[in-house]
Amino acid sequence: MPDESEPFPSDTMQRAALVKQKARSLGFDAVGIASAEASRYREHLRQWIDAGRSGEMAYLHERFEERVDPKVYLPGAMSVICVSMNYQVDDAFKAGVDDHADDHGSGGLIPSEDELRIARYARAIDYHTHIKPRLYAIADWLREKVPGTTTRCGVDTAPVMERELATRAGIGWVGKNTMLIHPRIGSFTFLGEVLTSLALPTDEAMPDRCGTCQRCIEACPTQCIEPYTIDASRCISYLTIERQSDFDKSTPGLSGWLFGCDVCQDVCPYNGKAPLATDEKLRPRLPAMVGRTEVLSWDEERYWSFTRHTPVRRVKLPQLQRNARHA
Numbered sequence: 001m002p003d004e005s006e007p008f009p010s011d012t013m014q015r016a017a018l019v020k021q022k023a024r025s026l027g028f029d030a031v032g033i034a035s036a037e038a039s040r041y042r043e044h045l046r047q048w049i050d051a052g053r054s055g056e057m058a059y060l061h062e063r064f065e066e067r068v069d070p071k072v073y074l075p076g077a078m079s080v081i082c083v084s085m086n087y088q089v090d091d092a093f094k095a096g097v098d099d100h101a102d103d104h105g106s107g108g109l110i111p112s113e114d115e116l117r118i119a120r121y122a123r124a125i126d127y128h129t130h131i132k133p134r135l136y137a138i139a140d141w142l143r144e145k146v147p148g149t150t151t152r153c154g155v156d157t158a159p160v161m162e163r164e165l166a167t168r169a170g171i172g173w174v175g176k177n178t179m180l181i182h183p184r185i186g187s188f189t190f191l192g193e194v195l196t197s198l199a200l201p202t203d204e205a206m207p208d209r210c211g212t213c214q215r216c217i218e219a220c221p222t223q224c225i226e227p228y229t230i231d232a233s234r235c236i237s238y239l240t241i242e243r244q245s246d247f248d249k250s251t252p253g254l255s256g257w258l259f260g261c262d263v264c265q266d267v268c269p270y271n272g273k274a275p276l277a278t279d280e281k282l283r284p285r286l287p288a289m290v291g292r293t294e295v296l297s298w299d300e301e302r303y304w305s306f307t308r309h310t311p312v313r314r315v316k317l318p319q320l321q322r323n324a325r326h327a
């Protein structure tokens with residue numbers, strides 16, 4: 001086991017081992033290293049946006065060149081340290097995916113007419129604030145060990161193709177539902193990365209393990225999944241979180257979701273076997289369901305106290321109530 005406190009070794013394999021040890025010590029469940037080469041899916045992303053599949057998410061094309069090339073985002077970048085953190089929680093879902101494969105992924109939690117669901121990731125502390133300091137800790141440590149090194153960190157909001165990079169770093173594959181899936185941890189994971197000018201040995205990309213499975217495609221309530229791509233403009237996660245404009249008659253139903261959607265992950269066999277999150281801070285603060293009439297009766301004060309420190313705050317009260325009416 002390499003010793004973190006020792007002077008930084010000149011051997012790149014030992015450096016990579018130390019970097020991984022550092023990331024694990026900060027609570028990341030998987031870590032791998034990719035080269036900072038440009039995306040292989042540049043054209044796919046271009047066509048996806050041009051076809052209107054990104055809906056109102058203007059940020060996806062506003063910084064397109066940075067998004068498809070880490071060297072534009074961080075000039076001189078050589079490697080990308082990719083990390084993931086498991087946020088799986090112990091709901092009735094853990095009773096076994098097979099028992100629930102036909103219930104459209106409610107995960108065993110069948111909501112009543114009045115109950116609305118909140119996606120797992122949004123029930124815990126906002127992952128951006130939880131993960132960023134840990135990425136900065138890796139970056140600061142690297143710059144201290146190798147003076148002159150440059151770094152840039154990202155979690156979700158950075159213009160970086162996080163899932164493609166994570167696949168290249170060998171910490172999972174992109175499944176038919178487009179989620180990054182780790183064979184042991186599953187896909188209820190957050191991704192983050194540290195781009196660096198340091199040249200580190202890269203890991204082997206992970207091959208696709210979806211095989212003939214089609215569960216996510218069959219279960220998606222809005223039928224917006226085609227293998228390995230989704231029409232985000234019809235995805236419930238997009239509709240409930242990203243879409244600013246009002247809904248109209250052509251807006252797909254939200255299948256009881258108030259914020260986000262977990263259906264294509266609940267039915268995935270790799271999540272049925274996944275371990276629970278070990279990080280105490282990722283324990284849910286919010287219930288899995290909340291009453292529709294309750295949400296519709298909220299005033300600003302109740303909204304601010306309910307959404308405190310959680311990702312649900314990304315959506316303002318009028319949008320949440322719009323979701324509740326349409327759900």
Ligand code: B12
Nearest residue numbers: 041045119156162174179180190191228232237238260261
């Ligand atoms: C925009 C966005 C969304 C959009 C669009 C999602 C989508 N599938 O494209 C919406 C709002 C719908 C969304 C929803 C969700 N999101 Co989101 N989202 C993002 C964001 C900011 C950008 C993704 C993006 O560029 N999409 C455009 C598509 C075209 O690109 P892509 O998904 O990266 O796919 C590329 C690669 O996968 C590559 N590729 C690699 N291998 C292969 C193989 C084949 C065959 C093909 C064709 C392509 C391909 O090609 C694509 C490029 O064109 C990322 C963060 C980031 N910076 O990357 C988070 C991110 C992807 N989201 C995340 C999460 C948690 C979610 C939700 C689960 C939240 C929820 N519970 O409601 C859902 C899941 C819905 C789903 N099935 O994807 C996590 C995913 C973690 C993981 N384990 O995969 C991310 C990585 C944020 C994070 N840091 O943790 N999201």
Ligand code: SF4
Nearest residue numbers: 220235236261263264
């Ligand atoms: S998050 Fe929900 S609506 Fe979006 S692709 Fe997955 S199952 Fe379909």
Ligand code: SF4
Nearest residue numbers: 175176210213216268
């Ligand atoms: S449900 Fe099946 S097809 Fe969909 S991502 Fe999981 S393993 Fe792949």
